[in-house]
């Protein structure tokens with residue numbers, strides 16, 4: 350991950366709360382410490398990158414991460430900006446929706462005919478994932494355009510699974526939809542006046558809206574291509590050792606593979622640390638304390654036994670989940686499985702992220 354030359358993109362995704370933000374931030378710290386100019390970006394509408402880095406990185410521009418000399422920058426993109434950009438297609442004056450839009454591209458007469466495209470729904474209520482896709486497109490534009498071309502490691506902290514999966518299939522869906530509108534518009538522009546009159550289509554309106562649509566289409570195509578770039582992109586699945594998370598991660602892996610997205614590793618986070626008294630040890634000690642009539646020790650050991658039983662049950666659950674992950678994602682899926690321990694402190698700030706990252710990212 351660190352050694353590969355050239356610009357690389359990493360997306361960390363998975364179920365809610367499994368540690369995507371902590372893992373993304375720690376991976377970015379690791380890259381930066383290895384000398385890569387690194388940008389970590391949150392495209393999750395519910396940001397927590399600032400919390401993870403213990404620093405405000407909102408504001409729409411890469412912010413240098415404090416507390417390290419390494420070349421590390423972070424950025425939280427406001428999904429509202431992307432939504433606003435999408436809404437401008439729906440209506441110039443804010444809210445009349447698809448009819449206005451169709452009028453503005455000179456296709457007012459076709460609004461009904463194009464109903465099956467669900468363009469209205471698309472523009473009035475942007476589908477989940479569209480804001481995230483737009484945010485990613487913006488970052489790609491930043492780093493490809495020269496403004497931030499110094500970055501050679503870009504890590505995306507993504508929204509929980511469902512959102513990410515919808516985002517993956519979005520570009521193709523939008524490509525088809527927008528493509529139809531643009532083609533229809535071109536057909537009408539090229540048609541004779543009589544035909545235009547017959548349909549009541551007004552082609553005198555400027556093609557600005559069509560250009561904007563084409564721009565949107567192009568942006569999403571960039572994202573779509575990047576997602577599937579075998580050399581530049583890697584999607585890292587973040588997971589916790591529960592059967593539910595293991596199953597969801599297996600489905601995520603299948604969907605990613607189905608979409609042609611390069612996925613090579615899964616990180617199982619929040620593994621219970623070893624140590625502590627076993628149930629047998631606690632039971633034996635408790636029996637001895639009872640025999641001796643030591644009531645205080647008996648009380649304490651009852652607590653120890655309760656904790657030991659809890660941990661033993663949890664560990665058994667964890668083992669079951671781990672074997673699913675090892676089988677389904679490791680052996681059958683061909684992914685490398687990395688493990689990260691559950692720590693007794695919250696992982697916040699660069700030193701904590703650095704410590705966390707050292708154990709995860711080998």
Ligand SMILES: Nc1ncnc2c1ncn2[C@@H]1O[C@H](COP(=O)(O)OP(=O)(O)OP(=O)(O)O)[C@@H](O)[C@H]1O
Nearest residue numbers: 364365366367368369370371619690691692695696
């Ligand atoms: N290995 C760990 N040890 C201790 N705490 C952890 C560990 N991994 C994550 N956490 C803590 O768990 C919480 C959730 O982690 P994080 O925010 O990284 O998850 P997420 O997958 O990004 O969540 P969301 O789906 O809400 O974006 C945070 O408080 C984080 O500090």
Ligand SMILES: [Mg+2]
Nearest residue numbers: 369370393397
């Ligand atoms: Mg998060």
